[in-house]
Amino acid sequence: MQEHPLPTHVVKILDTAFVTHNVKRFKVEKPKGYTYTPGQATLIALNREGWKDRRGPFTFTSLTSKRTLEFIIKLYDERQGLTHQLGLARKGTELLIGEPFGAITYQGPGYFFAGGSGVTPFIAILRDLYKEKKIAGNTLICSNQTASDIILDEELTRMLGKNFLNILTRQHVIGFQERRIDRNTIVALVQNFDQHFYICGPRSFVRNISDILSGLGATAESIVIEH
Numbered sequence: 001m002q003e004h005p006l007p008t009h010v011v012k013i014l015d016t017a018f019v020t021h022n023v024k025r026f027k028v029e030k031p032k033g034y035t036y037t038p039g040q041a042t043l044i045a046l047n048r049e050g051w052k053d054r055r056g057p058f059t060f061t062s063l064t065s066k067r068t069l070e071f072i073i074k075l076y077d078e079r080q081g082l083t084h085q086l087g088l089a090r091k092g093t094e095l096l097i098g099e100p101f102g103a104i105t106y107q108g109p110g111y112f113f114a115g116g117s118g119v120t121p122f123i124a125i126l127r128d129l130y131k132e133k134k135i136a137g138n139t140l141i142c143s144n145q146t147a148s149d150i151i152l153d154e155e156l157t158r159m160l161g162k163n164f165l166n167i168l169t170r171q172h173v174i175g176f177q178e179r180r181i182d183r184n185t186i187v188a189l190v191q192n193f194d195q196h197f198y199i200c201g202p203r204s205f206v207r208n209i210s211d212i213l214s215g216l217g218a219t220a221e222s223i224v225i226e227h
Helices: 082-088 116-131 153-163 183-189 203-215
Strands: 009-020 023-029 041-046 056-059 068-074 094-097 110-115 139-144 164-168 196-200
Touching (some): 009 068, 041 082, 056 068, 056 116, 068 082, 068 116, 110 116, 116 139, 116 153, 183 203, 196 203
Parallel strands (some): 110 139, 110 196
Antiparallel strands (some): 009 094, 041 094
């Protein structure tokens, strides 16, 4: 992970709620004068002894105009680490957040490829585009194991309609495509490779999709990923 300054802003959790069985939404205080660009992330740590230096990167999912910050975070309870502790956190819990960073920013209409919780940087971008009535021309393709893993299904469907596609890798459900995002899938979905492609998810997912797109004619400049 690229080195970023330690998180120093002390904020409190205002509200929490589960959005899937293992993904939780956190509404958090916003420091005065704090700004970020949709798609960016920050480092978060718990403001308590033994956890202040156990920070992790998480993406803003709130609109920049909101008076509070929102994060949608996948919980890995089996690791007994930071996300497990965040899953136990409640209203009033103090967090430390850092300055914004990240290379995934909107550069024009195109295709968004998300692997699992890799959809989170795209949520703020798409919410912003929807609010500004500029979401037309964008397609979001999410890969998840099962239907129960889809994050913000209803909201993304409302914003994108038929341009929100879900591909499930481990469950056959009527109305969903059960396969991985491979070359054949991309060839069937994308007719024009002279546009922007945004990719976020596990490293192997990002590398695989990037390689396929490059092989099909997408330029390095058109592929937006987190470096």
